[in-house]
Amino acid sequence: MPNIIFMGTPDFSVPILKDLHEQYGVGLVVSQPDKPVGRKRVMTPPKVAAAAHELNIEVYQPDDIKDEAAMAVLESFKPDIIVTAAYGQILPEPLLQLPKYGAVNVHASLLPALRGGAPIHHAIISGADKTGITIMYMAKGLDSGDIITQRALSIQEEDDTGALHDKLSRLGSELLLETLPSIFEGSNERTPQDHASATYSPNITKEDELLDFDRPARQVFNHIRGLSPFPGAYTNLEDKRFKIYSAKLTGEKTTGQPGEILSVHDEGFLVATGDEKLLVMEVQLAGKKKVSAKKFIQNREDLIGRLLG
Template sequence: MNLVFAGSSDFAVKSLDALIRAGHRVLAVLTQPDRPAGRRRRMTPTPVKAYARTAGLPVMAPESLKDEAVIEKLSRLEPELMVVVDYGLIIPRSVLELPSRGCINGHASLLPRWRGAAPVERAVMAGDRQTGITVMQMEAGLDTGPILLVRSTDIGPDESAGHLRDRLADICAAALVEALNRLDAGDLSPRRQNDSLACYAAKIRPEEARLDWRRTADELARQVRAFDPRPGAYTEYRGKRLKIIEAEPLAETSNVETGTVFRASRDGIDVAADDGVLRLKTIQLPGGKPMSAEAFLNGHDVLNERLGIPE
């Protein structure tokens, strides 16, 4: 099938690669423009653009798809289908209507649950036991289009958003290849989403990564997993930002104020939460490398410290 692929992240690269390997002809790749990245803020292409260059594919990276010149260029390609995965820009109706067979999207949730920008992180934060990939036909609404194919997977009890996202990228790639094969065979029947079951996965705000010790230990542990690896859950320790990479809830109580370290050993740093105890297992100081709680304790006496107090 003759395709235009729209995607930006490393998540999307696996889908683009799978479509090429499946024999589909990618006429062009749409991706976001180069952005400043890293400490030196160098202009950096998206992972999809980097992959497309190595694959010898034409790349378009407009600031907006409302540009008439961009729309005209896409129109001249005469694509049968546009495949969209983690693109990050709004696709106007004028572009959605260009391909003869429309546009489909691989979305990292079991729609209509978690429509929006951060479905993986929101699923982990909410304590969902299952998530997956939904392949849907695109329409003007945000992730509201008819569902073509669903592939589900369990969320591990200790699984981070980063690990889950990697697994979902593989599932998405396979689901899109299957969906295109079945579309060709006339073997897919779209079904409307039940809007009454919808919830919105809002974009992650940096301030959400700060641990509030007045929450339960289970909620805090999910927050740590949801923000691993980015942006990274954190608390304050002696005026410095202490990143929490790995933590687990303990089914016990303490008689100290929330946020207080009341026990510290090679097993972890135990902090009082509103309901239960959060054990910090892997942490990171500003400018340092991740380290085990045991290694951290070799140079820091944290017993009876109260965490979460800004400088």
């Protein structure tokens, strides 16, 4: 069996780690350091580190993978291959050259489209009708290495980032396990990316989370589902942050002002956008729990006519 280092951090990487370990055995897991979580700031390991502990795999969590000490640890392990999936740090070139079978990455887009840290969010926000998984050799640039294999996945209108995240994680695991034998045999393809066609998907910022109801309903709808369930798209209501996690297109034209709460609906409430009414279905006012929009609007007739934003 090859000596494998797996590098990953969030939920996305967990099924990939588990399936890889079951098939080949993973000798070392490298993940980001523990972080404080919640109001009590409890130090909590990343999902991949927690999964590795459950699988009794050795875990290493350096602050900076480029440190000499970190490099010494990884060199001492003498990996045959490094497999990464949403690790969160750029690997230094000496590390990429260390394993005899190279360092390969499971990336959640059809490269060269959507290089970067948030390809799932940006695929939905942009209104793309498909995305996919790329298994690629890692290189010095951001997600710029040669492509080994790819598989496309259609994006359904009911998909939000959470649903698409889970589908791509499973697809990534399947494609990786299908691809690894050809890498070990030396029979795999290696296709350079068309760098001129590259697009990017930077990590989501607070500014990216803000909704703009002046835009057409479909763009607002894509924005909401592209940020659901994490981190959540927001607007403002009664001078408080108001997150919207779920909405539905109605196709009904509106004469209301963009952002105006128009009326109560069986499934929530209707709000005006730049062209059509949008049905808001799940919300969260700052300091409160996430609730259905129907429950939120009950006994709040005073909100009809108010402007979001």
